Amino acid sequence: MGNEILLKAENVTMRFGGLKAVDQVDMEIKKGEIHALIGPNGAGKTTFFNVISGIYMPTSGQVLFDGQDITKLKPHQVTQKGIARTFQNIQLFESMSALENVMIGHHTRTDSTVLGTMFHTKKMKEAEWKCYHKAEEMLEFVGLGDEKETLASSLPYGKKRILEIARALASEPKIIMLDEPCAGMNASESNDLAQTIYKIRDSGITVLLVEHDMKFVMGISDMVTVLDHGGKICEGVPDKVKHDPQVIEAYLGKEDEE
Amino acid sequence: MHKTKKSTWVVIAVMIAVALAAPVAVGPKNNYMLNILISYCYFGILAASLNLLIGYTGQMSLGHAAFMAIGGYAYAILNKTMGLHFLIAIVGAVVISFICGLFIGLACSKLSTIFLAMTTSGFAKAVTLIIINEKWLTGGANGFTGIPKLTVFGHKMGNFELYYVALAITLLVFLFCYRLIYSKTGRAMQAVRNAPIAAAAMGINVNGYKFLVCGISAALAGLAGCIYAVNMNYLSADMFNKTSITLLTMTVCGGMGSLFGPVVGTLVIGTLPELLRTFSGYLDGVYGVMIILVMLFMPEGIYGGIKNLAGKVMTRKNAASQPGKEAQDGK
Structure with missing residues (x-):
């Protein structure tokens, strides 16, 4: 693991009217690590994700990716730069097959134009095949090799989450952001998921993960950041975070309250 | 990669064979039936173009006939008033429709569902009013009369020949749609319809694609308008009302x-x-x-x-x- 910083958030604030959903958060994610972002409900984790992936433009602050300022980029431009994500509430292309879903993930890396499509040029066909093989490869990678032709809408819940990961990976990202990837999964499914996340890390892709399941997070993360009420309250290796009084307080409440 | 089933190809081949034989079966002089057959061609193109917009990209349009009218009138003006060759007039009409489509595409990328439906419907009303009021250009409420038949090497085409031209254009349009849908662009269109936020997160320029598809769809509708104009020899704004x-x-x-x-x-x-x-x-x-x-x-x-x-x-x-x-x- 190098010490190179891949993604850096500086002083990011996101305000919705009077509510500060994210308040002056600084965060550094090193290349090649599995970095978890945790916090109680409403802590601003998903908002922070949306800021990084370009869905929200932060009220103030900056997001740097690989040294470049990506704060003002649109979501599709952010993906182009090499940031992929999944969604907390699954957002698949329901009426399309699993394979087509993953092929769409490869969109930014597919090199074909409308004119090429019209005249069925050789270059366009090659690009299409490359896209097809990439999608196949990604489905195999996450263990959905047998579900190629299955409609996304008819996949079971756990597999839908996995398909989202395959789709995100197909965009050949440098960092993948997983928003509650094991929500609603049973123990064996989340165990498989952990293996998949290790595999992703080992293939050189940095992982940023939002998760509620503490056992899961503490088991696989190299680094944990804790948010509460939009602000960062703790950051460090899992063992340190686990015993931090502020974190315990945020999750369990103050002793002398009431 | 998409593979079309053999049985599907058989169905397509049978349909094309029937389409080729139909005018012979009804008789080359049976203008009533030939007009119906030609109407299948331009309606087919129009439905296919609207399908790209609504069915694949999920953008509601209640004013698609406006593009047909624009295409038809543009063809008539270029061909009759300005005396250009019909091929140039068709290309011109398609380009003009494309540009008008991009204009609606701007609305598409800002509005959604019911707001877009109202906007397109309003656009169609506006186009009708412009046609009625710009008498010097369009003939106004009296309509645009005397659109010439297609002439190839001095031979004036009757409805029998026109049908085959229209059928060829229709088949090309469907081939275009087929190729478009099973391509990167087609997948992106469907992604935009299915889950726009996820589509954007996959690197798809959602507004860009809405804009582009509006243009393409309008261009195809304009092409259908050209066939309509030639077939009818006459255009008036109220033909597009319904x-x-x-x-x-x-x-x-x-x-x-x-x-x-x-x-x-x-x-x-x-x-x-x-x-x-x-x-x-x-x-x-x-x-x-x-x-x-x-x-x-x-x-x-x-x-x-x-x-x-x-x-x-x-x-x-x-x-x-x-x-x-x-x-x-x-x-």
């Missing part, structure tokens, strides 16, 4: 989001007015009832309904032969 709804009926009843849907829709809805000639006053009512029935019982359109039914029959057949097989496997 066409937007007819087109919507064709696309929705036929089956959105499939290439066969518009074909089925065109054949069914295109034939209705002829069958119901004696009740022509109730035609709109029939459309209304059809839409309600199809939406209730075949939400995926007539084509989707037939496909589902065929699928059910197949599984029942399989189920009937299955128990014996299982028993054998058990031994």
Whole structure:
């Protein structure tokens, strides 16, 4: 693991009217690590994700990716730069097959134009095949090799989450952001998921993960950041975070309250 | 990579064969039937173009006939008023429709659902009013008369020849749609319809694609307008009054989001007015009832309904032969 910083958030604030959903958060994610972002409900984790992936433009602050300022980029431009994500509430292309879903993930890396499509040029066909093989490869990678032709809408819940990961990976990202990837999964499914996340890390892709399941997070993360009420309250290796009084307080409440 | 089933190709081949033989069967002098056949061609193109917009990209349009009118009038003006060759006039009309489509595309990328439906409907009204008021250019309320027939090497084309030209254009349009849908662009369009936020997160420029598809769809509608203009020899604004709804009926009843849907829709809805000639006053009512029935019982359109039914029959057949097989496997 190098010490190179891949993604850096500086002083990011996101305000919705009077509510500060994210308040002056600084965060550094090193290349090649599995970095978890945790916090109680409403802590601003998903908002922070949306800021990084370009869905929200932060009220103030900056997001740097690989040294470049990506704060003002649109979501599709952010993906182009090499940031992929999944969604907390699954957002698949329901009426399309699993394979087509993953092929769409490869969109930014597919090199074909409308004119090429019209005249069925050789270059366009090659690009299409490359896209097809990439999608196949990604489905195999996450263990959905047998579900190629299955409609996304008819996949079971756990597999839908996995398909989202395959789709995100197909965009050949440098960092993948997983928003509650094991929500609603049973123990064996989340165990498989952990293996998949290790595999992703080992293939050189940095992982940023939002998760509620503490056992899961503490088991696989190299680094944990804790948010509460939009602000960062703790950051460090899992063992340190686990015993931090502020974190315990945020999750369990103050002793002398009431 | 997409592979079309052999059985599908057979169906397509049969349909093309029937389409080629049809004018011979009705007789080359039977102008009434030939006009109907030609109407299948331009309605087919229009339904296919609207399908790209509504069925694949999920953008509502209640004013698609406006682009047909723009294409038709642009062709008429370029060809008759300015005296340009018909090929140049067609290209010009398609380009003008494309540009107008991009204009609506701007609205598409800012508005959604009901707001977009109102905007497109308003656009169609505006186009009609411009046509009526700009008398010097369009002939105003009296219509644009005397659009010449196509002439190739001094030979004036009758409806018999025009049908084959229209059919060739229609087939090319469907080939274009087929290639478009099974490409990066087509996948992106469907992604935009299915889950716009996820599409953006996959690197798809959602607004860019809406903009582009509006342009393409309008260009195809303009092309259909050219055929219409040549076929009718005459254009007037009120010819397009109800066409937007007819087109919507064709696309929705036929089956959105499939290439066969518009074909089925065109054949069914295109034939209705002829069958119901004696009740022509109730035609709109029939459309209304059809839409309600199809939406209730075949939400995926007539084509989707037939496909589902065929699928059910197949599984029942399989189920009937299955128990014996299982028993054998058990031994």
